[in-house]
Amino acid sequence: MSTGRLVPGLLRAFAPAVAAVLAFLLVFGLVGGWFLAGRMLAPLTRIADATRTAANGSLSHRIRLPGRKDEFRELADAFDTMLARLEAQVTEQQRFAANASHELRTPLAITRTLLEVAQSDRNRDTSELVDRLHVVNARAIDLTEALLLLSRADQRCFTKGQVDLFLIAEEATETLLPLAEKRGLTIETSGDLTPTIGSPALLLQMATNLVHNAIVHNLPERGTVWVTTSIHPKTVVLTVENTGERLAPELASTLVEPFQRGTERIRTDHAGAGLGLAIVKSITQAHDGTLTVTPRPAGGLRVTVQLPAAPPHTRTPTTRSSV
Template sequence: MSDEQLMSWRPRLTVRLRLTLSYAGLLVIAGAVVSCIIWLVFRIVPNYPLNGANPRDRRVLPPSRGDILHLVVTLSGWALGFLAIAGLVGGWFLAGRMLKPLQEITAAARKAASGSLDHRIGLTGIRDEFTDLSDTFDEMLGRLQRSFEQYRRFAANASHELRTPHAVMKTMLEVAAADPDHQDVPELVKRLAETNQRGIDIVEALLSLTALNNRSVELDPLDLAAVVRSALPALSSEARAAEVELTCDLAESVVEGNEVLLHQVVVNLVQNGIRHGGGSVAITVAPGRLVVRNTGSVLHPARIRTFTEPFAKARYGAGHGLGLALVDRIVETHHGSLDLAPIPGGGLTVTVVLPTADLVG
């Protein structure tokens, strides 16, 4: 028989059995100590003849020291046997009761390992180590469930978004191949280029999200207003082409950040306002804060809460829905916060709060 087979045939000593043996062993040892003390006490009793209470009564002989020691040893043996049985029975019951919460946690872990993440333990009663472990395990299951649900939605939406440009290009090429003599080639090339660019944008955004999830970012003190100024030329050109008014109010704001990533945040937020907003976009930089406001239609708060989910805005027919998701991930990487709030008259206010810092030199 191999070593692995020998290991598999070894008896399984459960925690409950070990606790039971420990309880019983402790009782037996304590009883044995008490018995030894009693035996030692009687060992030092003087060995002289004992007389009865009435010296004239000769019918009952008083016990000798040897008789008393023999009785002590006999009763101690019976007591130790009783303690051993009581320790085993009581220890088995107590160990089972104490380990019941652990069994529930184990059952929940098995269900989670099989793919069921909607089960919760929810231990109640006195706060102890088991309830703390249960609450921590339930919180972990909740996070895992939300993560897997988000991953499934992301995978489904990504597959759909990546398939759409290719399906559109395939249709245009099939139509052109079926009737090549009646095609506007420049227009066809333009539409193919636009559709291909959309696919490229989606792939680049997905790669950016993946890169942020798999690397640490070095943060250095920098002026957030300077980052906005570096992005303004391209953003102003796009705003003029879309006939959108772009205004700025830039104050010095030194934050801990990565210049390339914060430049991406500024570009994504302003482009979001230009392409999906109304007739104006306002950029404000204050200490530790970047605010981008754009006019537009009235937005419901429940809808706004989904904008930072990947492909969320694509469900409303606006872009591929990765811009704000990328912004949210970049802000999280910078240990900041992102807040999206509707403007009562219509439009959206996006506020980015970043940790402040001091410029060196």
């Protein structure tokens, strides 16, 4: 048999087997590719489903992607972290809005009641009514301004420049010195020049709130407020301490939350809107700082604000005491 006749015969004999093998490989490749593609795209499908769920308003859903630590797992974990932060912020905003509405409703309701009393008794002397309306209106204005300041700090919509924290604290102390003298308190200010970067107006408001709280929530007489500043290689620190009633650690930790007041805050005529330390917290966070509130063992409170330091400058120790 010649070679020319042998090759076509072999081809005819093996052609069905080769076709079957090729068909099997094609089907296996398609099925395997479909399966692998499904496995590869499954994490993206879960992430896409979670994104659609969040877009519909549900922020409680989490991907919690199982498996080894790869790019998809890192993406899913980052997405879960983002959802958790968004949920916490939305919850906090809803709670803050509810508290703010309640706080604003109180002076408005009092105003309406006073006006209704005046309308029902036109022969009544209105001088006392006007005085009470003035007090209620002033409280509503103070609360509104505090809310606007808090919103401004949270949004970080301010211009930054170099600020000396010691001079800021000294200005706040001088502004509130008459109130301290009226209450028979001593304010002691000491520390170093502490340059930082931030908004002078907001940092002054922060220091003013701290000193005002230390004065108002103090002993009835012979109390003391200590205002100190210090500088470290990377940070500057403002500490405001005061004498006063002993506070439980769990109560002290809640005072930085909006509209939270201790027992002494409720009784005093300078109680404010309960936003003093909340504003301090927001201003501190807006300046990439940290706020620490701890009760003093002997009574009173110690509030420490730590902010990033500006480029180093000459340190000039300064001590000042005011009565």
